[in-house]
Amino acid sequence: MRAEVRFRGERGPRSHLVRGISERMDLLMALKQTLEVLDVLDDPSTGGEAVRRLFADHGWERVEVRRVEGPSGGTDFVRVTIPGGRGKAAGGSAPTTGIVGRLGGVGARPARIGLVSDADGAAAVLAAALKLAEMHLRGDRLAGDVVVSTHVCPSSPILPHEPVPFMGAPVPMETMNRMEVTTEMDVVLSVDTTKGNRVLNHRGIAISPTIKEGYILRVSDDLLHLYEIVTGRPPVVLPVTTQDITPYGNGLRHLNSIFQPATATSAPLVAVAITTETTVPGCATGASHEVDISLAARFVLEVAKEVGEGRCSFYDRQEWEELQRRYGSLAFLQTLGRPPSSGESESR
DSSP: OOOOOOOTTSSSSSHHHOOOOOOOGGGGTHHHHHHHHHHSSTTTTHHHHHHHHHHHHHHHHOOEEEEEEEETTEEEEEEEEOOTTSGGGGTOOOOEEEEEEEEEOOTTTTOOBBBBOOOOOHHHHHHHHHHHHHHHTTTTTOOOOOEEEEEEBOOEEEEESSSOEOOOOSOOOOHHHHHOOOOTTTTEEEEEEEESSSSSSSSEEEEEEEEEEEEOOOOOOHHHHHHHHOOOOOOOOOOOOTGGOTTTSSSOOOOOOOGGGGGGOOOOOEEEEOSSSSOOOTBBBSOOOHHHHHHHHHHHHHHHHHHHTOOOOOOHHHHHHHHHHHHOOOOOGSSOOOOTTTOOOOOO
C-alpha cells in the first residue's frame, strides 16, 4: 500500500503529486550529467579510469574500478557508492538501492566507430550516480545508500540475433552478475537499452513487473506512480516471459540481458528499459537519445529517494508470503536447470 505524505495545508492524494513535482526541481540538470557521461564514454580509449576521473573532477572519490579479462577481451567494472544519511554505511537501517547499468559494451570497435545504442544503460546509471554525488556534496543526501554499478568496454563483440544484431559482452554473464550485484542491495533497478524487439513500440522508458526469486510479480503501484510523475505520461510496462528471467547459457531465447541481475539475488528487481518505437540494433551508432537516457536517470534517482525513505515498495510482502505458502519456491528458475539431454548442447 502506498504511503501518503502530506504537506502542511494539503489534504488527499494531491499532496503526493505536489511532493513529487517539488522533488523534480533538483533534477532539472540531469541532462547535463548525461551529456558529460556520454562524452566520456564516446571515446575509443574510454574505460573505468576515465569514468573515475570524471567523478573526481566533480569532487567525488568513492568510485571503484576493477579490470576483468574474459574469453572475448576485457572490461572495466565501475561501482559508485553514495552513502545516505540513515543508510547502512552510516550505521543506519534505511534500505539500499542498487542501480545496475546492464550492457554488452559501450562500443563495438573496430566493427563500428562511435558510441553504440547498447551504451545507454551504462550512460543512464552513471549520469544518475554523478547527479547523486553532486547532490550529496551540496548537502542534499538521500536517506538510504545507493550503489551504482556497470562496466565500460569500448570494443565489445557483435552477436547475431533476430530481429536485429545485439552487442555481446567480453566476459561471461555470471562474471557480470558477480561484479555488478551486491549483497547489500535491498532492491535492484536494472537499466538497459531495450530497442531490439517488436513487443514494445514506445519512445522513452518502460518499467517491468517486479521479479523476485523466479516469480514474476505484479507491477508496483508505487513505481507506476513515480513513472507518472517523472515522465508526465501514462506508465508503459515492459512485457516479460519466464524465459527472460532465467540465466543466459540455458539455450533459451531472452528479450535481452535486462533481467539477468535477478538470477543473482533474492532482492526484488525491476527493469527500467530505454525504448524506441522502431526496432534498433544494439550495435547501431548514432541511435542514443540523450533526453531518454536522462529520463531513465531521473526516474531511478526518484525511486532511490523514495526507497530510502521507506515510501516505495517493489512488492507486496503479504502476497509474496501467500505465493510461497501455496506454490513454494521458484528459485530453481534462477539456475540453468536440468542439463541438456544426450547429443544436445547448451548455447548462448
